[in-house]
Amino acid sequence: MELVRWYEHQQRDLPWRHTKDPYLIWLSEIILQQTRIRQGLPYYNRFIEAFPNVFALAQATEEQVLRLWQGLGYYSRARNLHACAHTISKDFQGEFPKTAKELLKLKGIGPYTAAAIASFAFDEKIAVVDGNVYRVLSRVFGIQNDISDTKSQKIFQDFANHLIHTTEPATFNQAIMDFGAIHCTPKSPACGICPMHGFCYAFNENKINELPLKSKKVKTKNRYFHYFLFRYQKQVLMQKRRGKDIWQGLYQFPLMESKDAESVEKVLKRAELPQGTLVNACSDLLKHILTHQHIFARFYRIEVKDLDTFVQLQKNWKAEKQTIEALHDLPKPILIQNFLKNNVY
Numbered sequence: 241m242e243l244v245r246w247y248e249h250q251q252r253d254l255p256w257r258h259t260k261d262p263y264l265i266w267l268s269e270i271i272l273q274q275t276r277i278r279q280g281l282p283y284y285n286r287f288i289e290a291f292p293n294v295f296a297l298a299q300a301t302e303e304q305v306l307r308l309w310q311g312l313g314y315y316s317r318a319r320n321l322h323a324c325a326h327t328i329s330k331d332f333q334g335e336f337p338k339t340a341k342e343l344l345k346l347k348g349i350g351p352y353t354a355a356a357i358a359s360f361a362f363d364e365k366i367a368v369v370d371g372n373v374y375r376v377l378s379r380v381f382g383i384q385n386d387i388s389d390t391k392s393q394k395i396f397q398d399f400a401n402h403l404i405h406t407t408e409p410a411t412f413n414q415a416i417m418d419f420g421a422i423h424c425t426p427k428s429p430a431c432g433i434c435p436m437h438g439f440c441y442a443f444n445e446n447k448i449n450e451l452p453l454k455s456k457k458v459k460t461k462n463r464y465f466h467y468f469l470f471r472y473q474k475q476v477l478m479q480k481r482r483g484k485d486i487w488q489g490l491y492q493f494p495l496m497e498s499k500d501a502e503s504v505e506k507v508l509k510r511a512e513l514p515q516g517t518l519v520n521a522c523s524d525l526l527k528h529i530l531t532h533q534h535i536f537a538r539f540y541r542i543e544v545k546d547l548d549t550f551v552q553l554q555k556n557w558k559a560e561k562q563t564i565e566a567l568h569d570l571p572k573p574i575l576i577q578n579f580l581k582n583n584v585y
């Protein structure tokens with residue numbers, strides 16, 4: 241098979257390829273979802289150093305896990321990873337289930353990750369279907385189903401399962417994913433030196449730019465964040481983010497959000513700062529890009545003159561007192577981490 245032959249010569253040397261340990265495979269798959277390998281690799285190394293097995297991860301606090309995850313985004317992955325480690329260590333005595341069907345029942349493990357663990361660690365004959373696989377299959381075989389439709393995802397999964405039938409599953413899965421990631425790329429596939437161009441539908445029909453078919457585009461939303469850095473002597477106020485939103489469980493400066501961009505004057509008026517506070521400075525509007533949201537943030541430095549006012553603000557903003565030294569160890573959105581890095585506080 242052309243793909244497997246290609247893989248024998250071109251495969252990427254990645255640490256989790258040299259193991260059958262389901263813990264390491266699971267960790268790498270969760271970290272690398274929606275993340276480039278170059279960005280995810282240092283996180284993978286830090287995680288296995290801090291938590292060499294599933295019991296160590298289960299025993300960590302959520303804050304330790306989120307702190308280590310800081311900067312990777314999609315923080316629900318980290319919370320689910322932690323919850324799943326609890327389940328594996330308590331209910332399964334540290335042993336991962338061996339089939340994709342059983343793995344799918346665990347928190348944070350979807351069809352893709354379940355198939356990856358089952359095939360890489362336990363040699364189950366099940367195809368791993370990610371964005372790279374959709375692209376390769378739709379182009380080579382001319383599959384015209386819309387990949388944003390869940391019915392089509394099943395069609396692709398069945399098709400890939402059928403292909404895997406005659407091949408060693410782990411090798412086939414890694415081969416097709418690597419091929420999509422480094423050879424048959426979205427914008428500039430290397431068709432001229434492709435081992436499959438003789439029979440590739442998209443190449444021969446001149447439809448490379450049309451496949452895979454994807455209709456639904458998620459709209460990007462703009463959000464406007466106003467952070468208040470209340471400082472009293474060597475203490476500041478921090479809020480823990482709760483509720484179903486981005487950055488759940490992470491710490492931030494007290495936040496006020498607005499629907500539109502508001503002037504500094506309007507924001508400060510709405511904030512109703514008490515007497516005993518002094519606005520020392522405010523930052524430019526900083527743009528922070530997430531996959532489906534653009535955050536426009538401004539930071540207001542506010543000096544608090546006396547302890548009573550500080551305690552009142554803490555109550556009003558449902559915040560916690562923290563020392564400036566303790567800020568470093570709190571898990572924070574990278575937007576706040578970068579602000580602290582670039583500004584003397």
Ligand code: SF4
Pocket residue numbers: 376379380423424425429430431432434435436437440441442443448
């Ligand atoms: S010929 Fe081009 S489009 Fe077809 S599989 Fe090869 S790289 Fe992809």
